[in-house]
Amino acid sequence: MWFIMRNEQFKCIFCHSQVLPHPDWSARNHCPKCLYSKHLDKNFPWDRLSTCESLMKPVWIDYKKNKDYMIKHRCLKCGKEILNKVASDDDFLDFVKKLNKSL
Ligand SMILES: [Zn+2]
Ligand SMILES: [Zn+2]
Known part of the structure; x- marks a missing residue:
């Protein structure tokens, strides 16, 4: 298995905010x-x-033992789901609050 870890700056395609490189260099x-x-x-x-290359919506959170909280993303076009680690500067609590409201 071959993959490259990247830490790059990009512009969010959903809220259009300029995203800076990861604070923990991950x-x-x-x-x-x-x-x-x-x-x-x-x-x-x-x-x-x-x-x-479609937008992936954060749909759920997952907690893995000995790991961190994970965000489950679901692609709006093909429905593919991918788990991603929460970054230390994510607005994670806001997301959890929104999830609670939608339940
Ligand atoms: Zn955004
Ligand atoms: Zn897709």
């Missing part, structure tokens, strides 16, 4: 403000093999 693949992501990976995080 891979950033979603917007810390709205938590939306983009469908770039096909089989593994950071393989960048997907040709879909």
Whole structure:
């Protein structure tokens, strides 16, 4: 398995905020403000093999033992679901509050 960890600056395609590189110098693949992501990976995080490139909506949170909280993203076009690690500067609590409201 081959993948490249990237830490790059990008503009969010959903809320249009300028996203800075990850504060812990880890891979950033979603917007810390709205938590939306983009469908770039096909089989593994950071393989960048997907040709879909649609918006991925944060739909759920998941807690893995010995790991961190994960955000579950679902692609709005093809329905693919990918789990992503929460970054330390994500507006994670806001997202949890929104989830609670929608229940
Ligand atoms: Zn955003
Ligand atoms: Zn997709």
